[in-house]
Amino acid sequence: MPFETLVAGCLAYVALMFAVAFAADRAAERGRVRWLDHPLVYTLSLSVYCSAWTFYGAVGYATRSGLEFATIYLGPTIVCTGAWWGLRRLVRVARMHHVTSIADLISARFGKSNPLAALITLIAVIAATPYIALQLKSVRLSFEVFATETPQGAAPGGAFGGIGLWVAAGLALFTILFGTRNLAADERHHGVVTAIALEAVVKLLAFLALGVFVVWGLAEGPADMLDRIARAGRDPELAEGWLLRPDRWTALILVSAAALVTLPRMFQVMVVEAADEERLHVAGWAFPAYLFAMSLFVLPITVMGRELLPADANPDLFVLTLPAAAGQNLLAFLVFLGGFSAATSMVVVCAIALATMISNHWIVPGWLALRRRPAGEETEDLRGLVLNARRLAIIAVVGAGWVYHEASGGGAALASMGLVAFTGMAQVLPTMLGGLLWRGANRRGAYAGFGTGFALWLALIFLPSIGIGALPPLPERVDPLAFSIFLSLSLNTLVFIGVSIFGFPDPVERLQGLSFVSAVEPIRHSRMTRGEDRAEPLLAMARRVWGADPALRFFQAEAAQQGKSGYLPDLTPNFLTRLERRLAGSIGAATAHAMIDRVAGGVALTVSDLLQVADEAQRAKEEAQRLESATTELARTATQLREANDKLTALSVQKDAFLGQISHELRTPMTSVRAFSEILMTPDLSDEERARFAKIIHDEAGRLTRLLDDLLDLSVLESGRAQLTVTAANLHDLIGRALSAASATRPERSFTVERDMPSEHLPVITDADRLLQVLINVISNSRKYCDSDRPVLRIRARRSEQGGAQIDIIDNGSGIDASRQSLIFEKFARLNDPARAGGAGLGLAICREIMAVLGGDITYLPGQGGAAFRIELPRRPPAGAAQTHS
Amino acid sequence: MPDRPLFLERASFRRRRLGDAARVLPVVSALLVLLPVWWMPRLISFAAGAAWFFGLWAALILAVWALHRALLRAEAVTLRAEAAVVEAARERAAAQAAETGDTAARDSHGAF
Numbered sequence: 001m002p003f004e005t006l007v008a009g010c011l012a013y014v015a016l017m018f019a020v021a022f023a024a025d026r027a028a029e030r031g032r033v034r035w036l037d038h039p040l041v042y043t044l045s046l047s048v049y050c051s052a053w054t055f056y057g058a059v060g061y062a063t064r065s066g067l068e069f070a071t072i073y074l075g076p077t078i079v080c081t082g083a084w085w086g087l088r089r090l091v092r093v094a095r096m097h098h099v100t101s102i103a104d105l106i107s108a109r110f111g112k113s114n115p116l117a118a119l120i121t122l123i124a125v126i127a128a129t130p131y132i133a134l135q136l137k138s139v140r141l142s143f144e145v146f147a148t149e150t151p152q153g154a155a156p157g158g159a160f161g162g163i164g165l166w167v168a169a170g171l172a173l174f175t176i177l178f179g180t181r182n183l184a185a186d187e188r189h190h191g192v193v194t195a196i197a198l199e200a201v202v203k204l205l206a207f208l209a210l211g212v213f214v215v216w217g218l219a220e221g222p223a224d225m226l227d228r229i230a231r232a233g234r235d236p237e238l239a240e241g242w243l244l245r246p247d248r249w250t251a252l253i254l255v256s257a258a259a260l261v262t263l264p265r266m267f268q269v270m271v272v273e274a275a276d277e278e279r280l281h282v283a284g285w286a287f288p289a290y291l292f293a294m295s296l297f298v299l300p301i302t303v304m305g306r307e308l309l310p311a312d313a314n315p316d317l318f319v320l321t322l323p324a325a326a327g328q329n330l331l332a333f334l335v336f337l338g339g340f341s342a343a344t345s346m347v348v349v350c351a352i353a354l355a356t357m358i359s360n361h362w363i364v365p366g367w368l369a370l371r372r373r374p375a376g377e378e379t380e381d382l383r384g385l386v387l388n389a390r391r392l393a394i395i396a397v398v399g400a401g402w403v404y405h406e407a408s409g410g411g412a413a414l415a416s417m418g419l420v421a422f423t424g425m426a427q428v429l430p431t432m433l434g435g436l437l438w439r440g441a442n443r444r445g446a447y448a449g450f451g452t453g454f455a456l457w458l459a460l461i462f463l464p465s466i467g468i469g470a471l472p473p474l475p476e477r478v479d480p481l482a483f484s485i486f487l488s489l490s491l492n493t494l495v496f497i498g499v500s501i502f503g504f505p506d507p508v509e510r511l512q513g514l515s516f517v518s519a520v521e522p523i524r525h526s527r528m529t530r531g532e533d534r535a536e537p538l539l540a541m542a543r544r545v546w547g548a549d550p551a552l553r554f555f556q557a558e559a560a561q562q563g564k565s566g567y568l569p570d571l572t573p574n575f576l577t578r579l580e581r582r583l584a585g586s587i588g589a590a591t592a593h594a595m596i597d598r599v600a601g602g603v604a605l606t607v608s609d610l611l612q613v614a615d616e617a618q619r620a621k622e623e624a625q626r627l628e629s630a631t632t633e634l635a636r637t638a639t640q641l642r643e644a645n646d647k648l649t650a651l652s653v654q655k656d657a658f659l660g661q662i663s664h665e666l667r668t669p670m671t672s673v674r675a676f677s678e679i680l681m682t683p684d685l686s687d688e689e690r691a692r693f694a695k696i697i698h699d700e701a702g703r704l705t706r707l708l709d710d711l712l713d714l715s716v717l718e719s720g721r722a723q724l725t726v727t728a729a730n731l732h733d734l735i736g737r738a739l740s741a742a743s744a745t746r747p748e749r750s751f752t753v754e755r756d757m758p759s760e761h762l763p764v765i766t767d768a769d770r771l772l773q774v775l776i777n778v779i780s781n782s783r784k785y786c787d788s789d790r791p792v793l794r795i796r797a798r799r800s801e802q803g804g805a806q807i808d809i810i811d812n813g814s815g816i817d818a819s820r821q822s823l824i825f826e827k828f829a830r831l832n833d834p835a836r837a838g839g840a841g842l843g844l845a846i847c848r849e850i851m852a853v854l855g856g857d858i859t860y861l862p863g864q865g866g867a868a869f870r871i872e873l874p875r876r877p878p879a880g881a882a883q884t885h886s
Numbered sequence: 887m888p889d890r891p892l893f894l895e896r897a898s899f900r901r902r903r904l905g906d907a908a909r910v911l912p913v914v915s916a917l918l919v920l921l922p923v924w925w926m927p928r929l930i931s932f933a934a935g936a937a938w939f940f941g942l943w944a945a946l947i948l949a950v951w952a953l954h955r956a957l958l959r960a961e962a963v964t965l966r967a968e969a970a971v972v973e974a975a976r977e978r979a980a981a982q983a984a985e986t987g988d989t990a991a992r993d994s995h996g997a998f
Contacts, residue, residue: 066931066932067930067931067932067935067936067939070939074919074939074943077915077943077946077947078912078915078916078919079912080950081911081912081915081946081949081950082908082909082911082912083950083954084905084908084953084954084957085905085908085909086912226933226936226937227933229932229933229936230932230933232932233931233932233933234932239932242931242932243927243928243931244923244927244930244931244935245927246920246923246924246927249920249923250920250923250924253916253919253920281954281958282954284950284954285947285948285950285951285954288943288946288947288950289947292940292943292944292947295940296940299936
């Protein structure tokens with residue numbers, strides 16, 4: 001294919017990517033993120049894992065080492081089988097803390113320590129530089145292949161050297177354009193992610209098309225293919241390399257599993273660009289499926305490449321040379337675009353991730369440390385500073401890759417350069433896992449473990465890979481790479497655990513540890529502020545990071561949440577914590593922490609603060625328990641209230657009835673008084689008649705008086721104005737008088753009265769007349785209502801425990817049913833029909849009032865075989881009652 | 887604070903067992919990937935190994951897919967059940983409140 005056509009095709013493809021990224025960013029700006037947020041787009045963006053190393057290098061790797069190439073994809077597959085509880089949790093915790101990179105995650109976990117983040121950034125940069133060089137190299141190689149395959153054979157020789165530079169510059173431009181557009185708190189780049197998803201589709205289609213062509217076009221179907229693979233396995237030249245070595249196999253699966261979560265670019269797409277953990281439900285199986293599809297045809301391509309291509313052909317380029325040699329130029333071009341996509345997407349995401357780390361952990365903290373001014377005087381635009389730092393870092397990262405590419409001249413095989421990066425980032429794994437799973441892990445342990453791993457990786461893997469130093473001599477059966485991996489990772493882990501065990505983390509770290517390990521929202525930060533007027537400087541600071549409008553929106557929302565209007569919320573610990581986490585989303589946890597400390601004034605957390613936090617948790621628990629018991633109490637009260645309500649309702653009905661009744665009661669005698677007085681006015685009456693009518697009038701007036709007396713008596717008693725005449729009396733005498741007085745009620749009935757004479761002789765100190773009134777009333781009631789044929793009245797008196805007296809008056813009638821027992825002492829209560837009772841229904845109410853005034857009580861005794869009342873007298877009336885002593 | 891219930895109803899029980907399966911799956915898959923190579927490297931290195939690993943791979947993908955589907959459904963069922971319980975409780979409370987309110991209203995008319 002002519003070089004110019006190739007370049008034109010490439011440029012057209014690049015233009016398409018720019019357009020897609022631009023359109024996606026525009027759509028996201030307008031809030032149309034539903035499609036962009038689709039789990040499928042997320043899954044495809046994860047495919048940035050398959051860089052050019054996969055696309056070209058897998059076949060080369062398979063040529064040299066057979067099935068071992070699959071370790072790079074089996075590792076992530078195993079991690080994905082644990083997506084439900086593993087990756088989801090990682091994403092949830094990271095989103096909770098607005099983590100911006102893997103370095104930020106670890107720094108936030110270990111007490112927001114910036115030096116730790118800076119160290120991790122360092123290993124990431126060292127590991128990534130050869131890796132980026134590798135991508136540039138793959139693009140240059142693919143160009144070379146195509147250009148030398150042109151029929152003219154006159155490729156412009158000097159062009160290839162420039163290709164790396166041109167590609168690097170284009171990628172840097174793309175990354176700066178779409179990767180540093182904003183400094184949003186949630187750090188998502190819709191444009192980049194969408195473009196990468198599209199590139200993932202191109203990669204996959206290209207590789208599958210090639211695979212299908214190889215299996216069905218060059219070979220004769222899958223069965224034939226398996227035969228050829230088996231034959232290749234018997235080839236002594238290959239068999240030695242193809243034989244799987246268990247130690248290498250295990251080490252590589254471990255490292256590639258770690259790479260899925262620790263490589264900066266993977267962390268970027270999987271964690272930082274994820275809106276939530278829900279999308280892992282799809283990605284958990286779809287991403288392994290993608291890897292499966294990308295690996296399925298690697299062995300067939302390897303085998304066919306070896307069979308059909310000359311022996312000196314570079315196996316790393318079989319994917320391109322195979323279709324080209326078969327005359328399938330279009331397919332070859334598609335494959336070329338696939339490889340181009342793989343390389344570019346990796347560089348773009350890697351550059352974004354590294355630039356975020358470099359700016360957040362190197363440049364911005366350094367800048368703030370250099371320009372230490374008193375808080376509040378800073379006016380410079382931090383947002384611009386951070387964005388420019390990122391742009392600079394992108395150029396530096398891509399530039400370093402290009403320099404490395406130029407310097408190394410591209411000698412090493414693709415696969416080994418990729419493995420260097422994988423093993424480097426795998427050193428972060430023990431710290432990361434420990435931080436997420438073990439509350440005891442602390443910063444010193446992290447420094448020590450990670451430092452050990454880093455040093456071993458440099459000495460055993462990185463430096464030898466660029467030709468400096470060498471491994472100490474090993475026994476022949478030990479694989480150097482597997483040995484280095486196991487040694488560095490196990491020492492790393494051991495040192496990390498060992499140092500952590502003997503450390504005592506500071507309070508911030510312990511709070512963060514709790515939040516990370518339990519995957520709960522960070523407990524409120526017990527941060528103190530110097531003054532109440534610091535909200536404005538904080539707003540100014542947030543404005544410098546986010547720009548004016550987003551900062552104002554955030555502050556207004558916070559103020560509204562506190563119930564305040566305007567833009568300045570109170571500096572509550574909750575607000576400060578939220579502000580810090582939002583800021584951390586833009587500039588990293590450590591820097592955000594330091595900045596808020598400077599502006600709002602922070603007092604370092606102390607152990608007693610932590611204890612206070614624990615106290616609060618305890619208090620919250622107790623509060624919950626208290627609430628629970630309060631709820632039960634409430635339920636009880638509600639029941640009581642309902643009972644009271646029922647009673648009130650019944651009484652209300654009775655009262656209505658009684659008002660009618662009392663009017664009637666008053667009206668009846670009045671009517672007869674009026675009628676008979678009219679008759680008396682007629683002159684022609686005999687004296688006898690006159691006397692009779694006068695008596696009737698007299699009787700009726702008496703009835704009226706009694707009724708009114710009762711009412712008056714009751715009202716006097718109720719108001720507590722009753723005068724008591726306290727004397728000593730013998731209870732026996734009182735009962736005797738009461739019985740004889742009450743015998744006037746229904747005198748026609750003969751009652752058997754059972755008395756216990758000896759026990760009745762009790763001296764009582766009370767108002768004898770009032771007590772007598774009560775006794776008469778109760779006994780008359782019995783006489784009135786006892787419905788037995790042979791009525792018996794039992795009276796029992798005894799000394800009560802408190803020293804007073806207790807009198808039970810029990811008849812043998814049918815008693816009062818339970819539903820009415822609570823009502824009988826109410827005013828106007830009358831159980832039977834009024835005519836029969838002949839009273840106004842005030843008797844027992846008066847009794848109760850009298851007993852209350854005397855300091856005693858009268859109650860109904862249920863279950864005595866009839867109506868039974870118990871009258872209780874205290875030793876003497878209460879001192880508070882109005883008394884006149886005689 | 888209510889203690890953890892001693893026994894779970896069917897939906898939550900099933901969801902937890904599926905959660906257990908999700909925890910076991912990575913271990914099983916790691917063993918299936920690693921053990922054959924330690925056990926019989928010579929046999930597994932060539933065509934037979936390719937068939938084994940790619941077959942296992944496809945099976946794992948299907949397993950994760952099925953597991954996630956089942957877990958999502960179980961989660962939805964549990965959520966619905968919880969929502970139903972909460973809803974029922976709320977209705978009961980509302981009915982009770984209405985009843986009490988009625989009585990109170992009647993009383994305020996009755997008493998004068």
